[in-house]
Amino acid sequence: MTAVALSHLSKRFGNHLAVRDLNLEIESGEMVAFLGPSGCGKTTTLRMITGLIQPTSGDVLFDGESVVGIPTERRGAVMVFQKHLLFPTMNVAQNVGFGLKMAGVDKAETARRVTEMLELVELPDLESRKAHELSGGQQQRVALARALVVRPQVLLLDEPLANLDANLRITMRQLIRSIQHEMGITAIFVTHDQEEAVMLADRVALMFDGVVQQVGEPDTFYRRPSTTRVAQFFRNSNFLHGVRSGNVVSTPVGDIEVDPVQVADGSGDVILSVRPEEVKPVLAGSDAANTVPATVESVIYMGTHTQVVAKIGNSVWNVQTAAAFNPREGEEVLFELPKEHVWIVKDDSNSQPDAVKAS
């Protein structure tokens, strides 16, 4: 119902740039996950969208109109906070009904919707409890219900599932997803758990140090990480330096062919990467292309698969192979790097983002 756009958004606290030059367009009804390590500026961005803090520069637009001058309570963006969840002097029903009361919804309708919502978050019969009489996970679900019940235009969720056990997490994810879909809510979901981001969101925005590194559909972070840091955040640290000319990258362990459709850019010094699941062990003498010799350093049997750490040239690679593959430590093996899975990443391992000053 509401499209949200962030345009050159920056926030400075003292001399610390918490968010810098953030550009992102979120379609109406879309769910975007903000993913990133602690302190990267996720909460700060959400607070700028709600209007609880003012951006140092840049703009926040709802449906193309700037909302920077509009006070929080009239933006229609409801936020579920990371902590300090419930109003302590109100009971559960009053907490959940708060937004409806502010909107002037009548009592009978409020009561009906509160009851319905509490059933959805699996907390029936708790209406008269006070916040301190609930467990952490129950409080979190009440806070979620309180936000969802008003059917907000824009829903901002700041790690709303952090205190839940694995099963409840899954149920609540589905609940958030289905309500969000059904009502066409535009939602931003903050998390530092990449699996949660990938499962829940239409698109993911990955942030490091106040800068959005990459935005895209979840699978792009696995198949096409833009930089070495992005790849590492998604548990891929398989890198190989080489020099590219045309569609061939020559590395210390031989020439690797890349798919020009997939990897159009980049020439000269490049870094290759292949996800652990895509590297294939091959028998010596096989006619597979793109094979590299490797020395096995450790082998961990994981039941459904085997985790092999091996040295390719000077780099240490993680390879996830079929459970049947069981080399000895120190053994020389051959790995195939399938052409369609070879990807080129930018090297940002030495970048010092904190030294970069925004103009």
Add this chain to the structure above:
Amino acid sequence: MTVDTKEPAGPAAESQEYVDVTERPTVTAKWVRRLAVASIAVAVGLPMLSLVVWSFAFRWNFPNLLPSEWGTQAWAYVADDSSRVVEGLWNSTKVAVLVTLLAIIVGLPASRALGQHEFKGKSAVEWVLMMPIIVPALVATMGIHQIFIRLRLTETLFGVALVHLIPAIPYFVLVMASVFANYGTALEETARTLGANKFRVFRYVTFPAISSGLLVASMFTFLISWGQYVTTLLIGGGTFVTLPLVLFPFLSGANHATAAAISLVFVAPAIIVLVFTSRQLGRESSVMGGFGRI
């Protein structure tokens, strides 16, 4: 914080996993508390009792355990207009209430700023606020006296209330700043995003959350004003009399019965305020520690 005077949970609550037993007192704790309450009662009650006896004494010579002759002449004097006790009681009440209101108006925003926000010169502001605790209010009052004369504030209710604010405000702000610091801003922000404007946030979220702290701070303020002597004397100029002003001359005089009767009039409201506040608090919060349970 959990409270042990919670209302009994309904049948629905029992089926759920949360039953709080952490603060249910053990048998020993109960007795320790009763003993504590008893000793407080003795410490406060005995002197009070002696005051009551004194106030009804007509003649009471040294070795006797009780007065040899009883009388109500002290109370008759208290009730008489010429003693100005009733006038003092009324003035004391008006001033203390006004001081409390002023403290709330001035102190609430100040303590909120101190408790929840970081700003330049914050520690300087804190120092200035704490000055009256370090420097006797008398010193400030002497300086202010000249200005008050020019502003025609001397000998007025408002002038006296203003000067009582000097010793009272540090305590008020100290208590409220810690209440605000404890309470934080996240809940208010939540309410804002749920569509409440600043006024409604205060009414529905902030005020209920800070109200017990506010009650404590107001009580302190009331009692500090209630006990002021020198500041009232200077600014009130003897024309505006409060109870301590009426009482003081008798304390050094020989008329013990009258002094006792006025003392009782002086102490009683303070005790009523204390008991009322702690009752009120004991019901829903633990700010006052054990007071509410007495």
